[in-house]
Amino acid sequence: MAFGAFATGVAREQGPRRKSRIALLLLLPGILYLMLFFLVPLISLVLTSLQEPIPNGDIGEYQTAFRWENYADVIGTYGEHILRSFIYAILATIFALLFSYPLAYFIGVKARRWPLVQNLLLVLVIAPFFISFLLRTLAWKSILSDEGFVISGLKALSLMAPDAHFTGTAASVIFGLTYNFIPFMTLPLYSTLERLDTRLLEAGGDLYANPAKTFFRVTIPLSMSGIVSGVLLTFIPAAGDYINASRNFLGGSGTAMIGNVIESNFLVTLNYPAAAALSIILMAVILVMVTAYVKRSGTEDLL
Amino acid sequence: MISKLGFGKWALPLYAIIALTFLMIPIAYTFIFSFNDSLKTNIVWRGFTFNKWLDVCNQQEVCEAFGNSLIIGVTATVCATILGTMIAIALVRYRFRFRSAISLLLFLPMATPEVVLGAGLASEFLTAGVDKGMVTIIIAHTMFCVSFVVVTVKARVSTLDPALEEAGRDLYGSPNQVFWRITFPLLLPGIIAAALLSFALSFDDFIITYFNSGTTNTFPKYVYVSAARGIPAEANVIASAVFFLAIILVLISQVSSAIRRKRLEKVS
Numbered sequence: 001m002a003f004g005a006f007a008t009g010v011a012r013e014q015g016p017r018r019k020s021r022i023a024l025l026l027l028l029p030g031i032l033y034l035m036l037f038f039l040v041p042l043i044s045l046v047l048t049s050l051q052e053p054i055p056n057g058d059i060g061e062y063q064t065a066f067r068w069e070n071y072a073d074v075i076g077t078y079g080e081h082i083l084r085s086f087i088y089a090i091l092a093t094i095f096a097l098l099f100s101y102p103l104a105y106f107i108g109v110k111a112r113r114w115p116l117v118q119n120l121l122l123v124l125v126i127a128p129f130f131i132s133f134l135l136r137t138l139a140w141k142s143i144l145s146d147e148g149f150v151i152s153g154l155k156a157l158s159l160m161a162p163d164a165h166f167t168g169t170a171a172s173v174i175f176g177l178t179y180n181f182i183p184f185m186t187l188p189l190y191s192t193l194e195r196l197d198t199r200l201l202e203a204g205g206d207l208y209a210n211p212a213k214t215f216f217r218v219t220i221p222l223s224m225s226g227i228v229s230g231v232l233l234t235f236i237p238a239a240g241d242y243i244n245a246s247r248n249f250l251g252g253s254g255t256a257m258i259g260n261v262i263e264s265n266f267l268v269t270l271n272y273p274a275a276a277a278l279s280i281i282l283m284a285v286i287l288v289m290v291t292a293y294v295k296r297s298g299t300e301d302l303l
Numbered sequence: 304m305i306s307k308l309g310f311g312k313w314a315l316p317l318y319a320i321i322a323l324t325f326l327m328i329p330i331a332y333t334f335i336f337s338f339n340d341s342l343k344t345n346i347v348w349r350g351f352t353f354n355k356w357l358d359v360c361n362q363q364e365v366c367e368a369f370g371n372s373l374i375i376g377v378t379a380t381v382c383a384t385i386l387g388t389m390i391a392i393a394l395v396r397y398r399f400r401f402r403s404a405i406s407l408l409l410f411l412p413m414a415t416p417e418v419v420l421g422a423g424l425a426s427e428f429l430t431a432g433v434d435k436g437m438v439t440i441i442i443a444h445t446m447f448c449v450s451f452v453v454v455t456v457k458a459r460v461s462t463l464d465p466a467l468e469e470a471g472r473d474l475y476g477s478p479n480q481v482f483w484r485i486t487f488p489l490l491l492p493g494i495i496a497a498a499l500l501s502f503a504l505s506f507d508d509f510i511i512t513y514f515n516s517g518t519t520n521t522f523p524k525y526v527y528v529s530a531a532r533g534i535p536a537e538a539n540v541i542a543s544a545v546f547f548l549a550i551i552l553v554l555i556s557q558v559s560s561a562i563r564r565k566r567l568e569k570v571s
Contacts, residue, residue: 023397041423240416
């Protein structure tokens with residue numbers, strides 16, 4: 001460690017100017033690329049969201065303006081979709097956390113004695129990533145369809161009303177969102193639980209805390225950074241997703257999320273300002289929620 | 304009472320088995336239905352056949368979309384890996400101004416929902432009058448992969464011992480020699496991991512692609528568009544083949560790193 005510090009110290013003495021030029025050369029292409037294809041698009045989105053239709057123009061023809069009413073219009077028209085997106089995403093995040101925590105705890109803490117088993121279990125956790133997102137969602141659609149054995153079985157056991165459906169409902173969309181983003185929750189949880197010092201849990205027991213108390217007072221606080229990154233990694237893509245909620249996948253007529261309306265406005269009805277305004281609203285709400293959440297959970301140095 | 308029965312001991316492993324089985328269900332379903340002797344749609348089981356595996360390009364559209372996805376994936380991976388690795392080295396090794404602004408610029412694309420990234424780029428291309436197609440998809444994929452490459456390679460750069468490079472310089476290695484003979488080979492596992500991650504992200508991306516694809520078809524776009532009228536079993540064949548290839552690559556890397564660790568333990 002000390003040796004390393006010494007080495008960089010010498011290097012800096014040799015020529016700080018040349019060094020900073022190398023840094024610039026290394027950074028410039030990538031940073032310019034991100035500015036051109038990430039930052040400029042965001043600005044373009046803001047400008048598009050304020051455009052107004054050209055008088056007597058064709059469908060999809062807009063001119064630069066500062067029509068702030070576009071935002072009020074889309075909130076008025078799609079308020080329900082916006083609200084639904086965040087409710088679905090929050091529920092999916094909670095379910096993914098409840099599903100993943102015991103699994104990550106088992107892999108990260110209990111399976112520690114067998115590193116090879118641990119690695120194989122992790123491969124199984126990320127396995128769903130390797131099969132096409134759309135096909136695995138369609139697989140659930142078939143499995144949970146009215147004709148499938150799961151639903152017909154539940155109906156035979158009278159656990160479900162004979163005329164009830166699962167696919168096409170809010171529950172099925174939330175189920176799909178939960179399933180599809182579980183690995184995003186499990187992996188960060190695993191990586192903090194893997195480093196959890198189990199002696200601290202023993203200490204909790206030694207101090208007469210029952211297992212539940214030890215869990216809530218020791219384990220949970222110590223794995224908070226994993227919970228925070230897992231929640232963010234699940235919530236953000238879930239809120240913007242529109243595949244699960246799409247009618248051809250797990251959704252139905254009453255499950256459209258904000259992503260679905262952005263897609264249809266942008267690509268079908270060519271109402272670019274509405275799509276852009278919805279995108280900006282989605283981005284803004286996510287940034288506000290993420291900042292507030294990170295501040296409250298006390299892991300501000302997450303980035 | 305409960306612990307006396309040994310329930311506490313078995314509950315967690317049992318849960319892990321059930322949970323992992325649950326995660327595997329759609330994968331197994333997709334794989335099984337790649338052997339379905341189906342016609343245009345692949346919903347009802349009609350009998351077992353190997354034909355779909357032997358003649359994937361029987362469904363020309365699927366095959367073409369798959370080919371496009373490969374071209375896009377490889378090109379975007381190469382671009383993103385080069386750009387991202389350069390940034391990662393700069394971030395760990397050099398001091399410069401605007402560091403926090405640059406970190407934010409790298410973090411934000413990962414924290415932005417895909418639909419916003421897709422709509423943003425599409426509106427930029429629309430304003431600039433660029434025709435959407437293969438090139439715009441590659442541009443989009445490179446953009447969202449760069450940040451993931453930076454994160455992955457950066458982790459590797461920061462574990463690298465600067466003393467090794469110092470030794471290279473002491474032995475009169477030129478800066479070029481030191482980089483290509485010492486730094487680069489040491490970074491290579493991180494770079495390969497980043498490239499694989501980029502390829503996986505690009506290959507499976509649907510949302511950003513859909514906004515910027517024009518008439519170009521990719522494998523996920525094909526699945527999305529055909530979902531209404533039914534997807535042929537050939538799509539399951541491609542998805543299953545990609546799945547097993549990826550799993551094999553991951554297992555090889557896991558086993559080889561385990562062997563290396565064992566060997567290091569023996570040496571020390």
